[in-house]
Amino acid sequence: MVIAKIGYEYFIPVNSFRFTGMKNYILTQEVAHNKLRRMAYEILENNFEEEHIILAGIRESGSVIARNIQHMLVEIGNLSTQLLTITLDKKTPKQVEISEKINFNDKVIVLIDDVANSGKTLLYALKPFLDFQPKKIQTLVLVERSHKVFPVQPDYVGLSVATTLQEHIYVEVEGELVKGAYLQ
Numbered sequence: 773m774v775i776a777k778i779g780y781e782y783f784i785p786v787n788s789f790r791f792t793g794m795k796n797y798i799l800t801q802e803v804a805h806n807k808l809r810r811m812a813y814e815i816l817e818n819n820f821e822e823e824h825i826i827l828a829g830i831r832e833s834g835s836v837i838a839r840n841i842q843h844m845l846v847e848i849g850n851l852s853t854q855l856l857t858i859t860l861d862k863k864t865p866k867q868v869e870i871s872e873k874i875n876f877n878d879k880v881i882v883l884i885d886d887v888a889n890s891g892k893t894l895l896y897a898l899k900p901f902l903d904f905q906p907k908k909i910q911t912l913v914l915v916e917r918s919h920k921v922f923p924v925q926p927d928y929v930g931l932s933v934a935t936t937l938q939e940h941i942y943v944e945v946e947g948e949l950v951k952g953a954y955l956q
Contacts (some may be wrong), residue, residue, distance in 0.1 A: 890921035
């Protein structure tokens with residue numbers, strides 16, 4: 773398998789993935805867990821002066837990833853976290869709802885989703901925070917595709933994958949577990 777390292781990110785050619793049944797897995801459960809743990813450490817490193825951060829997961833898979841990150845942050849660091857869920861229609865994100873209405877002024881927010889494709893979902897998910905003056909907003913995705921149409925670049929990326937426009941990446945979750953990610 774050919775892996776190219778650029779900065780902190782690894783790019784893997786699509787033809788390097790293994791097929792399991794009908795799913796072309798690009799991340800197994802174990803590898804996904806390791807990538808989430810690495811990103812949790814990065815969050816701690818980049819927010820070492822903070823006492824509290826808000827983790828805002830985009831429903832469904834993004835919320836599961838956010839809960840996993842929250843558990844890891846509690847386990848490895850002394851950082852207080854608050855978990856919120858953002859709900860929106862990813863195809864037509866006109867209305868964006870957040871699970872809890874709080875004051876986001878001077879807060880650190882990490883917006884979390886499963887896959888970044890065009891950047892549209894992450895861009896619209898920022899909407900509830902724009903009425904405030906947060907200290908900083910960071911973004912985290914488990915898998916990033918290279919088809920940006922909107923000006924959103926994730927701060928924390930588990931895996932960057934170059935795909936065709938016809939291919940789709942799905943993150944598989946079961947309860948609170950991230951089972952993996954596959955290409956279709």
